[in-house]
Each structure stands twice: as C-alpha cells, then as structure tokens.
Amino acid sequence: MTATASAAPSVARMFHDRVHASADREAFRVPESDGTWRAITWGETGERVGRLAAGLIALGVEAGDRVAIMAGTRYEWIVADLAIMCAGAATTTVYPTTGAPDVAFILADSGSRVVFAEDETQVAKLRAHRDELPDVGVVVLLDGTPEDDDDWVITVTDLAARGRALTETSPDAVADRIDGISPDDLATLIYTSGTTGRPKGVRLPQKAWTYQGDALTKLDLCRPDDLQYLWLPLAHSFGKVLLAAQLAIGFTTAVDGRVDRIVENMAVVRPTMMAAAPRIFEKAHARIVTTIAAEGGPKATLFTWAMSVGRKVSDLKLAGRRVPPLLAAQHRLADALVLSKIRARFGGRVRFFISGSAALAPDLAHWFHAAGVLILEGYGMTENAAGGAVNELSRYRIGTVGHPLPGTEITIADDGEVLLRSPSVMTGYHNLPDQTAEALDADGFLHTGDIGELDADGYLKITDRKKDLFKTSGGKYVAPQPIEGRLLAVCPYVSQAVVHGDGRNYCTALLTLDADALRGWAANNGLAGREHAELVASPEVHALVQGYVDELNAKLNRWETIKKFTILDRELTVDDGELTPSMKIRRKDVERLHRDALDALYES
Known part of the structure; x- marks a missing residue:
C-alpha cells in the first residue's frame, strides 16, 4: 500500500x-x-x-x-x-x-x-x-x-x-x-x-x-x-x-x-482535547471518588444521586433513545450541581479525550460519559506509528477501539490475533531481519500480538495480548488485562494490578495502592499518621480492598475470579525492572521478582 x-x-x-x-x-x-x-x-x-x-x-x-x-x-x-x-x-x-x-x-x-x-x-x-x-x-x-x-x-x-x-x-x-x-x-x-x-x-x-x-x-x-x-x-x-x-x-x-x-x-x-493512557483517567476517577467518600454526608449523597442520573441519561444516549422530560430536568439539575464541576477539573472545555497505549476499562469510560466527558478509545502500536483504529465523535462504542483508520485494513487471524496493514506499518526492526520476518507477513500484514474481534458493525475490540493469556491447571484460558483494568475501575485505591494463575488451580493478584488516596482513607478511618507500608499490611486495608475484589468477582466467570491477593508495600517501578519506560508491566519479571509472595497465595 x-x-x-x-x-x-x-x-x-x-x-x-x-x-x-x-x-x-x-x-x-x-x-x-x-x-x-x-x-x-x-x-x-x-x-x-x-x-x-x-x-x-x-x-x-x-x-x-x-x-x-x-x-x-x-x-x-x-x-x-x-x-x-x-x-x-x-x-x-x-x-x-x-x-x-x-x-x-x-x-x-x-x-x-x-x-x-x-x-x-x-x-x-x-x-x-x-x-x-x-x-x-x-x-x-x-x-x-x-x-x-x-x-x-x-x-x-x-x-x-x-x-x-x-x-x-x-x-x-x-x-x-x-x-x-x-x-x-x-x-x-x-x-x-x-x-x-x-x-x-x-x-x-x-x-x-x-x-x-x-x-x-x-x-x-x-x-x-x-x-x-x-x-x-x-x-x-x-x-x-x-x-x-x-x-x-x-x-x-x-x-x-x-x-x-x-x-x-x-x-x-x-x-479542548487531550490524549492519555488509561492510568491518567483511573487516577482522576480515584481522586474524585475518594475525596467525595471522605467528606461523606449530604455531599456524598448528592454526588451519588447526580452520577446515577448521569448514568441513566448516558445509557439512553448510547442506545440512541430519547431522554424523557422528567429525567432531562433531573439531569439539568445534576449537571449544574455536580457533573459540571467534574468537567471543570479538566478546564471545562474538553470536547473529547483519546485513550490509548493500553485497554481502558469500559466501567471507567461509562463513568466519565455519565459525567459528560467523552473518552474515545483508540488502538495502535509502535510498529504502525500508533494509529490503527479509533472511535469517532459521530460513531463510537464504549468497550471497543472503533473502526480502522481510512486506508488501514484490519483482519482477525484464525487464532484470534489482530492483523493490520497500513501505509504507517514499519519497514522492519533495525538490524533484526528474523524478527522482522516474524512480525510482517508476505502480504504486508503486521502481526500485532494482540487478540481481538470485529463485531457486526466493524468495531474492533481488543481482548488481551496474545503472550499474556494463560491457562489454569483446570484448562481454562484467562485474559489478565481486562480483569486488571476492571479492578482499577472498581477500586479507587488500587494503582497497579497483576493477575496471576498460569498453571495454577485458581487466580491470584499482586496489588499496589495509591499512597495519596490511601492516606485520605486512613485519616477518616482512625489510621492517620501510619506509614504506607504499615497501612497496606493492616487488616483494615486488606478488608477494604477485599470488598472491591468481591465486587469485581461477582462480574467474572468462576475461573477468572481472584481468590487471594497480596498488597505490595510500594508501586512497581521502571528502576526495579518491573515496568517498561512506557510504564507497561513486565509481567514475567514481576512474577519472578515477587515469586515468594505469589507462592504464598497458593499455600494451604
């Protein structure tokens, strides 16, 4: 091409x-x-x-x-x-x-x-x-x-x-x-x-x-x-x-x-616009939710009501249905009192955000949409100059990464891998002819390494990285990234999550918690002044996180549920070899470095 x-x-x-x-x-x-x-x-x-x-x-x-x-x-x-x-x-x-x-x-x-x-x-x-x-x-x-x-x-x-x-x-x-x-x-x-x-x-x-x-x-x-x-x-x-x-x-x-x-x-x-990785939206959501929760009282009640109204209106609009007059009136009040203030945190003029580089949890996208903030998810990788597919202002579907860009072809291989052909695909890996041959086939398609599907309307949905899929000892395949993303959307205190279970009889997770969010929670729950490491080791914090994990598990297949988890006393870092410079988790390295903690989750 x-x-x-x-x-x-x-x-x-x-x-x-x-x-x-x-x-x-x-x-x-x-x-x-x-x-x-x-x-x-x-x-x-x-x-x-x-x-x-x-x-x-x-x-x-x-x-x-x-x-x-x-x-x-x-x-x-x-x-x-x-x-x-x-x-x-x-x-x-x-x-x-x-x-x-x-x-x-x-x-x-x-x-x-x-x-x-x-x-x-x-x-x-x-x-x-x-x-x-x-x-x-x-x-x-x-x-x-x-x-x-x-x-x-x-x-x-x-x-x-x-x-x-x-x-x-x-x-x-x-x-x-x-x-x-x-x-x-x-x-x-x-x-x-x-x-x-x-x-x-x-x-x-x-x-x-x-x-x-x-x-x-x-x-x-x-x-x-x-x-x-x-x-x-x-x-x-x-x-x-x-x-x-x-x-x-x-x-x-x-x-x-x-x-x-x-x-x-x-x-x-x-x-009026900004592109970001999901972590930015996760942190913004967490900061808003935890701040309101800490204040409690009538303000928290009002916030919950306004977001509920916003979600009802959002769901109707996404379904292409009319908003009834009474709900529309409630929405105007909810917007004036609460929702507009959420948008004001981002300057009040944003027409849309674009999310890329990792999967955005649909629950998080729905939350922002309920507040009147549109996040358009896109898809691409370095090997095709970042842009392969994107949702558009006139046609978008939460939970997908939209349609292929004009001039880009996307097809799904028999094993579910996303294949992409475009003028923006790389010419190859520098000085690596063998790896280039593995990534680019004779027809010019880039083998992305991502697993995905195209729905009846041509929207692309990415399931996970091919190499990240694992099989439990019971023979069930698990895609960890969507589970991790949903946990981050459900729990405003979790900052990083690594779901584990390859060859094991159930899934577990390594978690890290946002220090600022946790400090605010601690101040309102009789634990003020404690160091972060002491907080994450406390039974109170474990019980807090367990409640969110239970909420997540209720939405998962039985074999995907997180049976046990451990909370690390620090976030994963680039310096420790746990993250890439672009902040992606080095899953195998994390599992190797924290092998003892993971093994302990499987001890009877």
Whole structure:
C-alpha cells in the first residue's frame, strides 16, 4: 500500500507547509517559571527549527543519518525533532528514564551521530559509556552549560549559531534537504521498551507519519481551532502521532511533560482535547471518588444521586433513545450541581479525550460519559506509528477501539490475533531481519500480538495480548488485562494490578495502592499518621480492598475470579525492572521478582 495522494511526502514538508500557511497563528504554548503560559507562533517555530536544522548540517549530518533525542516532553523536544527531519535525517527516540547501559545500546545499534541531551544528568549517561559510542560525534545540551571543558558537548545555542553561519553562505541548504526527502525514507527509529529482552528499533518511514496526519484529518476529530494538552512521552509513538496530526490540521498544542501537573495545568490551559493512557483517567476517577467518600454526608449523597442520573441519561444516549422530560430536568439539575464541576477539573472545555497505549476499562469510560466527558478509545502500536483504529465523535462504542483508520485494513487471524496493514506499518526492526520476518507477513500484514474481534458493525475490540493469556491447571484460558483494568475501575485505591494463575488451580493478584488516596482513607478511618507500608499490611486495608475484589468477582466467570491477593508495600517501578519506560508491566519479571509472595497465595 502507498500513502494517500493528499499526504505530504515527508514530515519536513508537512512542517514547511504548515509554517507557510499559518505563520502568525499560535502553534505551541509552554509553561513559564511564574506559572503563566507563553504562546509561540508557527513562524517563530519555523525560524528556530531552521537554525537548528542548518546547525546539524554544519556538524556534518548527512541525509539519512540518525540523530537521537534524550529528553522529556517539552517544546524543545519538538523543535529538535523537526530540525532533524528538516536536515533530512531520522530521529532516534530515547526515554529520559532509560538506564545508561540501554542508552549506550540504543545509540550504538542505531548508529546515531548526534545526540540532543536534556541536561547533565542525561549527558552523564553518555560520558559513562563514551568508549561504546564511536559514532556519536557531538552532544547538544538543551539546558545548562557543559560541565567538562571539551568540545564533545555543545549547547543548543552553539548549534543555532553554527546554523546561522551556514545559512549565510548556503541559504538553501535546509530547503535542499527537505526537497530530497522521499516518503519511503526513514523518519523515526523508536526503540520499543519491550517486556522481555533488549529494546528493538522500529523503523518508521516518512509516509508513516504523513499518512497518520492525513487519516486523522479525514476523520474530522480535531479542528484547527482546537487546543491540545500534550504531556505524553514523545519517545513513544502515541505522543509522536499527535504531532503529526497537529502539522496536518494546524491546531495549537500546550506542552508540559510533568505528569504530576496534568490536572492542575488543564484547569489553567483549558484545552479542548487531550490524549492519555488509561492510568491518567483511573487516577482522576480515584481522586474524585475518594475525596467525595471522605467528606461523606449530604455531599456524598448528592454526588451519588447526580452520577446515577448521569448514568441513566448516558445509557439512553448510547442506545440512541430519547431522554424523557422528567429525567432531562433531573439531569439539568445534576449537571449544574455536580457533573459540571467534574468537567471543570479538566478546564471545562474538553470536547473529547483519546485513550490509548493500553485497554481502558469500559466501567471507567461509562463513568466519565455519565459525567459528560467523552473518552474515545483508540488502538495502535509502535510498529504502525500508533494509529490503527479509533472511535469517532459521530460513531463510537464504549468497550471497543472503533473502526480502522481510512486506508488501514484490519483482519482477525484464525487464532484470534489482530492483523493490520497500513501505509504507517514499519519497514522492519533495525538490524533484526528474523524478527522482522516474524512480525510482517508476505502480504504486508503486521502481526500485532494482540487478540481481538470485529463485531457486526466493524468495531474492533481488543481482548488481551496474545503472550499474556494463560491457562489454569483446570484448562481454562484467562485474559489478565481486562480483569486488571476492571479492578482499577472498581477500586479507587488500587494503582497497579497483576493477575496471576498460569498453571495454577485458581487466580491470584499482586496489588499496589495509591499512597495519596490511601492516606485520605486512613485519616477518616482512625489510621492517620501510619506509614504506607504499615497501612497496606493492616487488616483494615486488606478488608477494604477485599470488598472491591468481591465486587469485581461477582462480574467474572468462576475461573477468572481472584481468590487471594497480596498488597505490595510500594508501586512497581521502571528502576526495579518491573515496568517498561512506557510504564507497561513486565509481567514475567514481576512474577519472578515477587515469586515468594505469589507462592504464598497458593499455600494451604
């Protein structure tokens, strides 16, 4: 398959065309130290990108070379990425949380020649493995000044100065590079964090991103007057695809990668849309529910009534049925007193959220819909540049990930695996021909590793990861992810869940609890002042969680129910090898590291 005719040949061309068409319009909004937000136009961004692109060319970066970015989500990340594209090079993305050994592997395997490093913390990882990085000729520091007096590390200001000098003698250097980029040229090399083994470099061509931008334009989800709030890691394809959509459509993006500031910032920025992983919605739901529960009394009674009314209206609307006049009047009152205040937490202007990167529990989506907040679930993976299917404003179905994007084909294999063919599918794994052959078949379909089904109306539903399915000793297959998601939706105190039972005679779970939510509960239940580890070990907290587990079990098949669980005294972390840098659970590693705790759940 080829990119659609209306798609630009490259990301750099998309950006150039957007700057030309929207030079004076606001492109980005960035936080300042005093709490205000500064607007940056497309024209200003174009000038900055042009200088850095010329600077890269001055450093000797050739068309097709790889240039890495080691930084959190921020405006400077976007500028660096666009500069790399406009220099005709390809971006190697590196999570700022990646450990030094994996950083060295990624940069060496990719052959990256230049690295944009956020600060000296990131530079220190490079210095520690400098002997393993013969291809890295220059490191460009985004913040601060180099600690060591050598010319290996320069500042971003230095790079811009080299770019200005080059354009004085070769004013068309950047334009010539942009003209030379073809749709099949490498644009991005994203190393999947993986739940096992070494990271794999996913090779995504220019047409992967230009197709995504074009397809999302055709869906009419986003509008030029939208204001997006962007916090997602840009080292991940989910964050990157949002930038492609912005280039294609021209809306404004407020950028701040600090996860702990999301809700606070949204109240100030007042965006009209935002994409997020389910955990963000789970935490927002938990914070609201536990706060109301702690207050109790008439306020809690009112909240329960308002949400009940909202759910009745939601169910009728989802079924395409009319809302009776009396219920409509009750809903107006419920909205004024309660539901509108929930929406105000997110700024009060959100038209929709998009949830991706993991399954969103339907119960959670229904709760938000009852409050008047629409969450459109989508589906994709790094290997197809994040966008494969998505629910739309005009047609959405909770519990599904919507229809395939225009130009994308999705089919279900005999064993239930989702197969996907699209212009945005990777060309392969970098330096891994055998693994590429396993993932891409002769017909061009990507074998996603996900289990799913297409309903009669063409909506795709994802059941679980193929490799995560397990069989109990009784011969029953269990898909753990949906169970984990439903528990997180039911219990506002659980922050992470790992359901276990492979080869066992019943299912158990490892759980972690949200420290802030639990602290609030403890203060209202005679346990104030206790440390988190003491709380989670207490019989009172075990009884609290058991009540929610019982509620969940009532909705599950007998062989899926969680018979026993243990609560860990800390959350799973990247540093301990339990999570990938994109915050996915390394299931096998978690089970190995907590084997004693799991075994204890099966002792008679």
